[in-house]
Amino acid sequence: MDVSIVVPIYNEEENIPALYEKVSHALNASGLEYELILVDDGSSDRSYLLLHDLAMKDTRVRVIRFRRNFGQTAAMAAGFDASRGRVVVPMDGDLQNDPTDIVRLLAKMDEGYDVVSGWRKDRQDTFINRKLPSMIANGLISRLTNVHLHDYGCTLKAYRKEVLEGINLYGEMHRFVPALASQVGAKVTEIPVQHHPRLFGTSKYGISRTMRVVLDLMTVKFLLHYSTKPIQLFGKWGVYTLLAGVLSGSATVYMKLFEHMSMNRNPLLILTAFLLFMGIQFIVLGLLGELNARTYYEAQGKPIYVVRERLNFD
Numbered sequence: 049m050d051v052s053i054v055v056p057i058y059n060e061e062e063n064i065p066a067l068y069e070k071v072s073h074a075l076n077a078s079g080l081e082y083e084l085i086l087v088d089d090g091s092s093d094r095s096y097l098l099l100h101d102l103a104m105k106d107t108r109v110r111v112i113r114f115r116r117n118f119g120q121t122a123a124m125a126a127g128f129d130a131s132r133g134r135v136v137v138p139m140d141g142d143l144q145n146d147p148t149d150i151v152r153l154l155a156k157m158d159e160g161y162d163v164v165s166g167w168r169k170d171r172q173d174t175f176i177n178r179k180l181p182s183m184i185a186n187g188l189i190s191r192l193t194n195v196h197l198h199d200y201g202c203t204l205k206a207y208r209k210e211v212l213e214g215i216n217l218y219g220e221m222h223r224f225v226p227a228l229a230s231q232v233g234a235k236v237t238e239i240p241v242q243h244h245p246r247l248f249g250t251s252k253y254g255i256s257r258t259m260r261v262v263l264d265l266m267t268v269k270f271l272l273h274y275s276t277k278p279i280q281l282f283g284k285w286g287v288y289t290l291l292a293g294v295l296s297g298s299a300t301v302y303m304k305l306f307e308h309m310s311m312n313r314n315p316l317l318i319l320t321a322f323l324l325f326m327g328i329q330f331i332v333l334g335l336l337g338e339l340n341a342r343t344y345y346e347a348q349g350k351p352i353y354v355v356r357e358r359l360n361f362d
Contacts, residue, residue: 050080051154052209053147054127054138056120057099058089062248063143064098068109074147080154085110085127086141090117121222124203128212137206138222144172145204146242153206153239162211162234163226165197166204166241173243185261192269193227197238200224204241208234220260224268231272276345278337286330293323 053071057064068084075082086109088096099111112126124138135154139145149166156164173179182201190196200223211229221228226236274281297320303309311317 049083049133051075051082051135051137051150051206052127052131052133053082053084053150054087054124054131054136055085055141056087056089056123056127056138057091057095057141058117058120058123059091059093059095060141060248061091061094061098063141064095064102067141067143067147068102068106070143071147071150072106074150078151080151083108083110083132085112085130087111087123087127088113089119089123090114119220120203121217121220124222125217128217131209134209135206136209136212138203140203142246142248144244144246145202146244149204149241150206152241153204156237156239157206157208160235161237162208163229163236164206165199165226165236165238166202167197167199167238168202168243169198169240171199171243172245188262189224189227189265189268192265193224193230193272195227195230195236197226197236199238200226202241202243219264219267221264221268223261224264227268227272276341278341279331279334282330282334282337286327286334288327289323289330290327293320293327296320296323 053075055067060067064086071084084106086099086102088099088111096111096113099109099113102109103111110130112123112130114123114126127138128136135157137150137153139147139150145166153164153166171179171182182199186198186200189200203222205226207225207229211232211234212225214232215225215228217225226234230236270278270281296316300311300314300316300320303314303316304311
């Protein structure tokens with residue numbers, strides 16, 4: 049199997065027939081062996097009936113139906129787990145992504161890349177509530193993860209199957225897969241792709257997701273840099289806080305001995321107690337994180353490194 053196309057579907061009954069036709073036309077013309085995995089994310093319209101009919105008509109169409117709406121990330125994760133292709137390409141089900149770009153992504157991947165991300169350079173969405181938040185988020189994500197992409201939010205991407213193995217998705221984490229893949233040494237790039245206006249239905253995602261994305265970005269930042277050494281993050285701030293507490297306490301004692309200021313009337317005494325307490329808390333949190341990290345890796349037999357290839361190990 050050359051490629052698996054993964055499409056989350058949520059109340060897209062008007063778009064499904066055209067989506068199937070366009071994907072089939074683009075992939076049949078390419079000569080690639082492919083499968084189309086359509087994940088019904090708890091749709092309440094006729095989406096599943098249409099998906100069922102497609103699966104009965106074409107064996108290359110595989111359908112996964114959720115019991116309820118779990119969200120885009122869960123739908124993509126289910127599609128990734130079920131995929132059999134050497135390359136996995138997720139895309140939206142609203143026809144704003146163009147299936148003809150799939151072949152271009154694969155051609156770019158043949159240059160030696162493990163992840164090729166689509167960039168909606170001429171994005172057909174409103175500026176205030178879609179483009180502007182996306183621009184800010186993309187800049188922030190690129191800065192914090194050191195994986196510089198113009199468009200993390202574009203669903204249309206191509207991943208080598210082995211890159212996705214071991215990456216577990218939660219929350220809104222699907223947009224951070226390129227950054228998570230870079231953690232295991234994947235080569236990441238992007239190319240401009242087409243983006244069409246939505247013709248049917250309404251977008252299921254808006255500015256309300258911004259806060260969830262920001263919170264997940266904190267998780268990704270931690271996973272990329274401190275997942276195997278949490279004490280380096282929390283312990284560092286614990287030491288800084290303890291030192292600040294010692295300085296504050298020293299100043300309190302100095303004022304008592306040489307300036308005859310009552311300690312119980314000095315606000316620095318309260319600040320000292322607070323800083324010392326917080327410093328100990330940070331260090332304890334780091335130690336607990338170390339225990340959890342060891343439990344996570346050792347209980348699953350999960351290595352803290354990823355091998356690209358081995359020679360003469362038969």
